[in-house]
Amino acid sequence: MKSFILSLLRMYSGHLPGVLVFSFFFIISNMREAKILILLILLVCTNVKLFTEEGSVIFIRSVDSTTLEPSKSEEFYSSEVIANIFEGLVRFKKGTLEIEPCLATRWETRNNHTEWLFYLREGVRFHNNRPLDSDSVVSVFKKELGQEKPGSKRQWFFFPYIERVEAVEKYVFKITLKKPYAPLLPALTDSAALIVAPESYQEDGSFNPLGTGPFKFKSWDKGNSLIIERNSDYWDENATVSSVVFKVVQNAAARTLNLRNGNADLMRINSAVEYEELLGRKDIIIKKDLNPDVHYLAFNTRKFPLSRVDVRKAFAHLINKQGMIKHVFQTMAVPAVTPIPPSLFGFNKSIKDYRFDIPKARELMKNAGLESGFSVNLFIAAKNVGQQKIANIITINAKYLNVRINQIKLPFAELVRRCDKGEHDIVLLGWVGPPDPDFFLYPLFTMKPGNKNRAFYQNRELSALLEKAKVTLNPEKRLQYYWRAQEMIHEDLPWIPLFHQESLVAFHNNLENLVINPNTYIEFKYLSKNN
Template sequence: MDDIIKDVVKIDDYKVKIVLKKKEAPFLANLAMQFAGIVSPAAVEKFKENFSSNPVGTGPFKFVQWIKDDSIILERNDNYWREKAYLDRLILKVIPEPTARYLALKKGEVDIIDFPSPEDIENIKADKNLKVVEQPGLNVGYLAMNQSKKPFDNKLVRQAISHAINKADIIKAVYGNLGTPAKNPIPPTMWSYNDSIKDYEYNPKLAKELLKKAGYENGFKTTLWAMPVSRPYNPNAKKVAEIMQAQLKEVGITADIVSYEWGTYLDKLDNLQHDMCLIGWTGDNGDPDNFLYVLLSIQSTNKPAQNYAFWKNEKFDSLIRQAKETFDRNKRTELYKEAQVIFHEEAPWVPIAHSIVVEPMKKNVMDFKLSPLGKREFRQVWIQK
């Protein structure tokens, strides 16, 4: 935002004017994101760099306590400016394993759980004391190939890997009925999605031919990094990695699976230490810029990087920059569709899947609604006695 905002001018007690340094079509969408939330200046001054551990905002709940790797406790904010929350208290509990979360729900130890294992969904739906809220997620899970390392700087190698991966097998084994194959870097529910693009077919023979053409007839050795946690876009990265490892082996690529604690994993990805990595994204604001620019622009290769493929394509970058400065949605749509064609040809990722997001809960939890942006909102939630 420092590169975008020139000045913020107070007009009156309830209105400000934001002056930008340049045209920025996604600005209003970005301004609606959580990082732009209104916070207490007094609390910021009091806690300084520790403010994130002692947040004071304007939401329906107030922060009470955070016990690292255990829980966050919130209580209702009776001074909330809108209709007050029904719940007196919220406890956000850390339970790392998906099956352990399910068992805690089944035993009545918790009311709602995030990121269940797809293998548990049918049992949850069959339990008369539980229910499931679900909807298509605004997300994509993908394999990024780091072009700062050989041989991933070779487009033929990236295309070969795209043909070597059998997405149908991965989705069947890991996502079950909760995933659909991905072919673009944005989800099909997002405006400007280019459905005319034909996905790379699973074709090990063609993959071998492309590797031979690239100078790797006998394959090569590399590492495949897998997340240690369940995420909406990838419920079991280790299992995905194991399936990919076997598929790559068929075309002569030997991939050793690597994993780290989640924080360490992200830090190492930010510093582009990986060869290939499994990762993904859930949209923050419903604008394609939040995927295409954030994850694939040249600027996003700067460390800490978010462009984990270290992909620098000038034509793609020019298109998404033009889209940033264009306020006509139809024109932005055409620019983004053209950018997706370049992405497909250059293959910096293997897009794997878009998931259906599911939230299991007790039957007596009422009015919980999923946000497509991955947020969990409890202001209107109540417990039926």
Template sequence: MDRDNNSSLMLPASIAIIIAVIFALFNYAPVKKAPIVNTAGSTNNTNQRLIIGRANDSVTLDPASTTEMNSFKVTVNIFETLVKYEKNEGRIIPCLAESWNSSEDGLTWVFKLREGIRFHDGTDFNASAVCFNFHRWMDKDNPYHNGKFSYWNTVFGGFPGFVDSVKALSNHSLEIKLNKPYAPFLNALAMPAFGIASPEAIKEHNEDLFKHPVGTGPFLLKSWEHNKSIILERNDKYWNGRAKVKEIEFRVIPGNKDRLEELKQGSIHIADYLSPVDIAEVKYDPNLHLYLRPSFNVGYIAMNNERFPFNKRDVRVAINHAIDKEKLVNDVFDNFAKPAATYIPPSLWGYNNNLKTYEYDPDKSRKLMQEAGFPNGFKTTLWVMDAARDYFPKPLQVAEFVKESLKQVGIYAEIKVFNWDEYLTRIRNGEHEIALIGWTGDYADPDNFLYTMFASENAKPGFAANYSLYKSKEADQLLIQARETTNMVFRRSLYRSLQEIVNYEAPSVPLVHTMPVMASRLSVRGYVPSMTGIESLENVELASE
């Protein structure tokens, strides 16, 4: 169970020292130490099961139909993409495509695919299979276009969006034509949402593919007991060499303390989404290793700009002035987060560190409320998810803090709690008034944050990732310009200008950037946390303890 909000005001000296050291390195790089392993034990035992404790179950195992991180954490081990990121560097490297080239105008891309790869069901991976997947994603009239396909809509601007055509040039050569340039194109193709599925599995299972994932990756699905456990087993015919462990289990353990306790007892090997207050306990346990994911997220308050009174800028600005982010970081995040001035992390290029942000000023907030026509305030609902996310390790305490802050300026919020699956569905439909939500980047480009959260294209009910339902022609123009130019100096300038526009309009309230805390047993070797929170685990192995 999480600590009471006020308990963080008196931090033990050990935690305070750790926090001080970490914040000295808090330019969003992970704090690591080399794991100490029991060298007497074998690290070559390939018949073991790696068990990961996490707060939430996956929503689906069809990566094309979700934007949800806990789904991707599993599917990235089942499906593979045409290209991928090199670990720790963010550089695009080959995966299912071994090479590629583009035309000078950036509109035509040709990919040479690897030969001899088979899907888990034994069918061939080839250019026709890739085309089949793209047509499923992009064509609303395709008989297998069953699902939201939210990431396609978000990244490529609708159905079909700016992808003009996808066709096989030969059995292992593929051509993709765009109808306008898109600077982060390769980055987008590396996202787990665009993992290539077996066409035969899609045909067989269609809308039930989310329960029957079939890819080319190092693992395949063995079992899924909803809200309890997902077990993957090794693909012994994997084209890039067998995985180090025989099975991976993703076990749902909702409570932070419960996950830590099971880790200490050795019933799980890795615990995700731990509370910062547990750092000292992990650090000084001789059997555990502390990991800090690189901070690549933002947690924020999404105000529904299409609902009264949040369609009034004065009300939105008043709410921005009502939140004391420094106190929030101290009271709820145990000083293990950084107040957010805007919606991209400071480590990301294009960050505007000259923004004149909204200072905590409840008097100014109350004055703005009066000017907006609410001298006596108003009532609203504040939505929150029921379990930890990397940007909100203690979401209910964040909700209580925001509720009390709003109360001080005459806004009386009733907290409503939903399970994660229902929460996503409802806020994508725009049913909320104000909601706590966040975003973890998929790749190191401001487009992934800012286009996702603020493009009008992404404010469509049912598909919304722009949870504020904010719409601005000026913002859209800058977002599109930044997508279509490859001039990095110009792109950086456009994103800095965009942040100024969004800051003035105040569609939401940026709250915090966190550095998610996790831990493992010392027997875990080869595990490297990524900034996106999503890792393929074929190179992780277990030593004997």
């Protein structure tokens, strides 16, 4: 109760009368008459509006961004903001998986798809008024290629395949590849490939987010709110809303309360509890989209006994995915059988999932000589209600195998940092990528630099197969390679695919044209708000 009250006060303390805030904290310190206090807060919240300008929207979310530098973004909350500030050479056509021109108006390939010419859009300017031309694009690519001062690389899907980049003409940019790379165009939609103004990189090492997108960076009070404002000089149709406030509210009850009371315009639904609380309200609309994502339980395969396949399979037989999803998400997710979402090209529909079978799990542990069990640490993200419930289910079921799970709850940025160092035994994570099978297998199951193989899984045959799939232009042959790769992963089981989650956004009915792109980011340039 105290944490819920503090969450409300944290969100509203800057907008309430000082005497009232002081009185609230005094009451909290004594924790007397808590019910009266909550009633007071609810009454105040229903009449309090965050100070925002006309046409601004407030988007409340559970986690803050960690960076606005595209090449350093490793999580969804940063990438969604970045996608509204920066743009790439290409983008997804509204509401589809079809690639269409963006900063490049057209492109052509030569020499067996190893040479790509991109014809840049003329008249585009960065947010600092610098014109977009081939020199500025070359500057960004060279930085990430390490030919100039290198940036921090994340899941660089295609950079290792680039031989060189060059400005052919003022508005013609050329990429020469070392070998063909089949998913190049989808890769160019990822935040890792967005075009950044050269002046964004400051001499002191800091980063000033200057893109070409429909919104410009305005301010960031870290841990509290991040604001982007409309770019009135945008080359395409201007955004309708004047600004977007990304407001952090960690407490789930406080988020739904603020949406219901009109103190926020929209929020992402993270649990069935939130969904039920908002469902059926006439003033709130819930938009559903099946994400190209996968949520999974990864084993650190460098650590005994998780290095043993039979132990990992025992865990797989412990998890009732259907029951877990119904308990945690109801209809908001579907079970995952392989890492590739079923809606994407390359999904292997012939693979049968491990069934929920505790006797089979015990048999595997006994055959491994581990019937007495062991202890492991499970890393989970703090303040994530859905993930906490999943962790509890796994922890309880593990007791059937005499496996003792110690849950370690960490802020997301720290969780990622410690997992990269291999400090975890097992970890609950999710992954969102461009809609191509390469982005759901290669970064997660190979040990190439920049990849996110949190299982530390190494399989030379699989790595070679995925490398071959990357450079194969024939769709039928690519499909065969990816089907075989999924079979190998399913057999070795470095991590258990748990579910693919629907993207649910709840918003007031005075908002229109809410668009979620295939990378699951809200494109605020389409959004309109009626007073």
